[in-house]
Amino acid sequence: xxxxxxxxxxxxxxxxxxxxxxxxxxxxxxxxxxxxxxxxx
Amino acid sequence: xxxxxxxxxxxxxxxxxxxxxxxxxxxxxxxxxxxxxxxxxxxxxxxxxxxxxxxxxxxxxxxxxxxxxxxxxxxxxxxxxxxxxxxxxxxxxxxxxxxxxxxxxxxxxxxxxxxxxxxxxxxxxxxxxxxxxxxxxxxxxxxxxxxxxxxxxxxxxxxxxxxxxxxxxxxxxxxxxxxxxxxxxxxxxxxxxxxxxxxxxxxxxxxxxxxxxxxxxxxxxxxxxxxxxxxxxxxxxxxxxxxxxxxxxxxxxxxxxxxxxxxxxxxxxxxxxxxxxxxxxxxxxxxxxxxxxxxxxxxxxxxxxxxxxxxxxxxxxxxxxxxxxxxxxxxxxxxxxxxxxxxxxxxxxxxxxxxxxxxxxxxxxxxxxxxxxxxxxxxxxxxxxxxxxxxxxxxxxxxxxxxxxxxxxxxxxxxxxxxxxxxxxxxxxxxxxxxxxxxxxxxxxxxxxxxxxxxxxxxxxxxxxxxxxxxxxxxxxxxxxxxxxxxxxxxxxxxxxxxxxxxxxxxxxxxx
Numbered sequence: 071x072x073x074x075x076x077x078x079x080x081x082x083x084x085x086x087x088x089x090x091x092x093x094x095x096x097x098x099x100x101x102x103x104x105x106x107x108x109x110x111x
Numbered sequence: 112x113x114x115x116x117x118x119x120x121x122x123x124x125x126x127x128x129x130x131x132x133x134x135x136x137x138x139x140x141x142x143x144x145x146x147x148x149x150x151x152x153x154x155x156x157x158x159x160x161x162x163x164x165x166x167x168x169x170x171x172x173x174x175x176x177x178x179x180x181x182x183x184x185x186x187x188x189x190x191x192x193x194x195x196x197x198x199x200x201x202x203x204x205x206x207x208x209x210x211x212x213x214x215x216x217x218x219x220x221x222x223x224x225x226x227x228x229x230x231x232x233x234x235x236x237x238x239x240x241x242x243x244x245x246x247x248x249x250x251x252x253x254x255x256x257x258x259x260x261x262x263x264x265x266x267x268x269x270x271x272x273x274x275x276x277x278x279x280x281x282x283x284x285x286x287x288x289x290x291x292x293x294x295x296x297x298x299x300x301x302x303x304x305x306x307x308x309x310x311x312x313x314x315x316x317x318x319x320x321x322x323x324x325x326x327x328x329x330x331x332x333x334x335x336x337x338x339x340x341x342x343x344x345x346x347x348x349x350x351x352x353x354x355x356x357x358x359x360x361x362x363x364x365x366x367x368x369x370x371x372x373x374x375x376x377x378x379x380x381x382x383x384x385x386x387x388x389x390x391x392x393x394x395x396x397x398x399x400x401x402x403x404x405x406x407x408x409x410x411x412x413x414x415x416x417x418x419x420x421x422x423x424x425x426x427x428x429x430x431x432x433x434x435x436x437x438x439x440x441x442x443x444x445x446x447x448x449x450x451x452x453x454x455x456x457x458x459x460x461x462x463x464x465x466x467x468x469x470x471x472x473x474x475x476x477x478x479x480x481x482x483x484x485x486x487x488x489x490x491x492x493x494x495x496x497x498x499x500x501x502x503x504x505x506x507x508x509x510x511x512x513x514x515x516x517x518x519x520x521x522x523x524x525x526x527x528x529x530x531x532x533x534x535x536x537x538x539x540x541x542x543x544x545x546x547x548x549x550x551x552x553x554x555x556x557x558x559x560x561x562x563x564x565x566x567x568x569x570x571x572x573x574x575x576x577x578x579x580x581x582x583x584x585x586x587x588x589x590x591x592x593x594x595x596x597x598x599x600x601x602x603x604x605x606x607x608x609x610x611x612x613x614x615x616x617x618x619x620x621x622x623x
Binding site: 082083084085086087088089090093106107108109110111 | 366448449450451454479481486489490491492494497498532534537563565567568573575
């Protein structure tokens with residue numbers, strides 16, 4: 071589903087942070103164009 | 112060396128509806144001329160009584176436990192039972208007292224109040240058991256007309272009461288933005304709310320003159336153009352509350368700073384450098400009304416209408432109070448991974464494993480204790496519950512818990528979030544008071560304090576931070592609280608005699 075797709079990642083410090091999502095989507099062949107972790111509290 | 116103990120903890124709030132426009136969300140709305148937001152904001156404000164009666168606030172100041180809070184039906188902001196402004200751990204002060212305290216905290220004549228307001232504030236100070244030591248001089252008041260002139264020149268920020276101007280905070284320098292009126296307002300707020308929290312320890316019997324070190328751990332920075340963030344809030348607060356024997360410093364680490372401070376304080380005491388370390392933090396102006404847009408959109412009142420503070424005293428082992436077991440310190444090292452599993456392992460399971468203990472052996476976990484009624488409408492979910500689920504899942508993965516017991520673990524080892532979304536305020540330490548009491552009453556044996564901080568917000572690193580430790584029953588307590596085992600002289604004599612016998616035997620052998 072994510073193969074060769076450009077992906078923008080918005081991670082959550084108290085959920086799943088950006089780098090963790092990044093590692094997952096890369097294994098599915100996605101091209102991560104932007105990744106960030108934010109704090110929502 | 113003996114572990115340090117948690118001697119006392121205090122928690123306070125200051126109702127500041129007229130300060131909400133200084134928050135980050137309202138400031139952004141102002142820049143966009145969003146009048147619709149401000150019209151809704153005005154209608155969404157709570158009265159002082161509504162703030163006091165709000166069950167999470169009653170939990171924060173110690174009148175109900177987190178367990179009791181969990182039994183109260185939500186929404187908590189509707190039809191709350193009448194309650195007291197003073198609790199076992201602290202006090203909720205109205206805006207008039209807060210403004211008066213802001214002036215009392217002002218060492219550079221930056222806060223000006225109208226003579227009429229001072230006349231109104233002095234009786235309020237005099238009636239407060241802890242604030243009666245401060246009296247404002249009405250002869251030094253400033254006329255409102257002069258204040259308006261300074262506001263028009265952008266040399267001051269307004270102090271309003273129900274929209275009416277009663278005072279200003281002036282800039283401390285003409286050109287230095289680090290000493291602007293807004294920064295001075297934020298910093299004096301930290302000082303005043305920190306003072307309020309620390310004084311509430313005195314109400315619990317703490318002699319503040321015996322404090323010998325102070326750590327301040329909020330999220331603001333005071334300093335001028337040459338040393339922005341130089342500090343030192345700790346000594347400024349200590350000066351105002353009679354900590355004459357103390358020195359101190361500020362510790363910063365975003366929301367994780369209070370948990371870092373707990374460990375620093377415990378280490379300073381355990382290492383013998385200091386005997387009584389006061390950890391204190393004031394409130395964050397920027398976070399007032401932070402989620403108000405979402406609350407108002409859902410016809411809720413503005414729940415972030417107050418400033419919070421806390422203080423706790425870490426002292427030498429008295430044989431009774433719960434110890435800070437610094438043999439157990441979870442840490443998110445620079446090289447640690449950032450996946451939820453890696454973070455929870457580093458902060459929870461690994462430090463326990465290192466001392467041969469398991470996750471379910473710790474009775475309670477005090478994590479990010481944000482009030483879910485504030486965070487859920489804003490889309491951030493129930494933060495404490497998410498943390499508990501992660502800890503439980505890790506316990507399952509490590510074979511310490513059956514999968515079917517996961518939600519039971521959340522219920523038994525977790526608790527309801529009850530703290531205001533003021534950054535450092537909800538992180539790990541809101542349970543120190545309740546947890547201390549629960550241990551002293553024999554209801555639990557231990558709890559883990561877990562603090563997390565979003566370092567990436569400073570744009571210096573993508574890392575985030577976390578640190579944890581365990582507070583537990585003092586092994587000096589035998590058969591109930593209040594009874595110390597003390598030093599067993601007979602056992603010591605036997606050990607010394609045995610050692611001397613061994614030495615004598617070895618000497619005899621070597622002579623032979």
